[in-house]
Amino acid sequence: MAEENWVLTVTAQTPTNIAVIKYWGKRDENLILPINDSISVTLDPDHLCTTTSVAVSPAFTHDRMWLNGKEVSLSGGRYQNCLRELRSRASDLEDETKGIKITKKDWEKLHFHVVSFNNFPTAAGLASSAAGLACLVFSLAKLMNVKDDHSKLSAIARQGSGSACRSLYGGFVKWIMGKEEDGSDSIAVQLADEKHWEDLVIIIAVVSSRQKETSSTSGMRDTVETSALIEHRAKEVVPKRIIKMEEAIKNRDFPTFTRLACADSNQFHAVCLDTLPPIFYMNDTSHRIISCVEKWNRFEGTPQVAYTFDAGPNAVLISHNRKAATLLLQRLLFFFPPNSDADLNSYVIGDKTILQDAGIQNMSDIEALPPPPETKDNTSTQKFRGDVSYFICTKPGRGPVVVTDGTRSLINPETGLPK
């Protein structure tokens, strides 16, 4: 380390993911080792991702982090586990243009600045911690010249936030629970990349919630300790579903994919309900979205849309193709129109071309939507205005990437502080 005033930065972008076979329950709280395998779909980072810039400088006196513009503490055990693992895997680094040389040993003493932003509202229950931790690990690994592959990095990200390990890949990802006590084989692997099943279109309904939600960390601990059903789920039900889901993804078998994804989402919420005290993540709006999809799927005879819900009331709706997504969006807007003071531009975000396909150009087009043909009686055409905050139209997407364009760094290269 020649000069003492240099700042070296790396910026990366990492997607969120949504599990279609759920992770719920740890066998090791510290290492974050799960009680069953899980499978997820990576979401398009254009619509849902974390961007993180990391910097290292001999001038930094301690590790610091800023999340969405606010400084947060890095002292938590989970962050520290990730940083310790990464430091131990760092390699020599030489930047000839800047005249910087960092040896493997130097990394033990150097400190980092981390600046992270989500391109979607936080606290909307959209797995921001998964994308965030994955991005932290990925960007620091690049900065520190860690030579391990994504699978090894996934095991590090896992120790920050379990489902973060699945955000190290695009497309369809399996988190293998592993058998080792040290967690070394509890890693994520890619089942298929984002090009494999390009037809799929995803619509997320962000549901207004009046309830304070149970954190997934404490929720899954309570489930493992008190549910009389969770062990049967983890040992008997999920292993069979994992095999079938891998097969369904491989064969792009949408009916089987839908059956498994819906059943597993419902069973995850069932074991939450079987917890003492019971955990409710879905609310009446979530239930109504499920009923709408179930009714339509039955009416069509073959599934058009799969639904899955994480630890919150938001619905993630995976459509077979663009046409089904268009028909789905019409149904969603019919049953869940926005409040009269809403702005269409902020009520449907992400890939707005689906909105165009659905023939919706303004708020009055929403009001003019006819009841879907599968609704016959009056009670089933009741509208629930304002019960959905907004919709995000997106699709399966790619894994983490390094952002080489320096202007998109979140860190000032002179000061090493957030821009």
Place this chain on the structure above:
Amino acid sequence: MAEENWVLTVTAQTPTNIAVIKYWGKRDENLILPINDSISVTLDPDHLCTTTSVAVSPAFTHDRMWLNGKEVSLSGGRYQNCLRELRSRASDLEDETKGIKITKKDWEKLHFHVVSFNNFPTAAGLASSAAGLACLVFSLAKLMNVKDDHSKLSAIARQGSGSACRSLYGGFVKWIMGKEEDGSDSIAVQLADEKHWEDLVIIIAVVSSRQKETSSTSGMRDTVETSALIEHRAKEVVPKRIIKMEEAIKNRDFPTFTRLACADSNQFHAVCLDTLPPIFYMNDTSHRIISCVEKWNRFEGTPQVAYTFDAGPNAVLISHNRKAATLLLQRLLFFFPPNSDADLNSYVIGDKTILQDAGIQNMSDIEALPPPPETKDNTSTQKFRGDVSYFICTKPGRGPVVVTDGTRSLINPETGLPK
């Protein structure tokens, strides 16, 4: 049978019951044989019961039934199963004052009129079919001089509506699933009468619902066919709970009673959610009532109230004693005040003395209720006005009785038609 214009009547009153270890799933659809034992509390017929008058006359040309003032068909298989069983067990009957003599064989050809009323709103999801079928069987058995005991009658009522078998006794009742293929050992037995645990006080919150509910008959069929958890529940979980619940009732062990009742209610709703398509009986209001009770029980350190929910959103809340019931009612009225146009007299019905103990004499007393001490932050004192339709204050109660006062008969003894 001397004259041809006589009418012979019997009137009976039969309670409803609420399961604390739930019945969900049949192994035989026709005989209504369950996949597990269940245990219930009989509710005080003063507040929730069915009154049924039955009549026989040689002038009747076919079996007819009137329910809550409307004629309904008796041709359904379940009614017919009950009638066939009862006719086969009828005995000779002689009424000397009226000069009537009916032989065992005559019953095969005679027809009945049945008139039935519930003393509580129908379609409120308060197990009206259980009380109704039990009352039909009990009153017809009396009329036909059936000599079998209540246990045998319970097996007949079971064929009309599964949980009806538990309404043949007061207090605490166990429905033994039985092993025989013909259902002869699938009967109800009394665990303890209504005097055994007199301290208990029950408050039912009748919850407004905007959803059309899945019938329990089709719901439990779907669960048995599609849930990956129901078999584990029926074979592994419930048998252990039944033993513990019998013990808790015997010892009047309220903490254990509460833990088991709440866990089993939640697990029943969990397997409903694990059904394809998923069944939602509880709604956001049900969830909020659970949260209120769970929070209070934890705050007190020892359970004050057990909750249980049947196939609908209504909460049945079993308080340890009168003091706990008073404190519960205050909490319920604080969180779920009536709409401003409501009338206190119809908002809290049943045993109104609990309302007096709670110091509530008019609507302004409800508005003046302070937040419960276990609520600290603002979000948890949010009120949900109008989300409960009304409350019923009641207690465990007695089994079926014959009503000897002829003026209370629902049938005109001259015409054999409803009064």
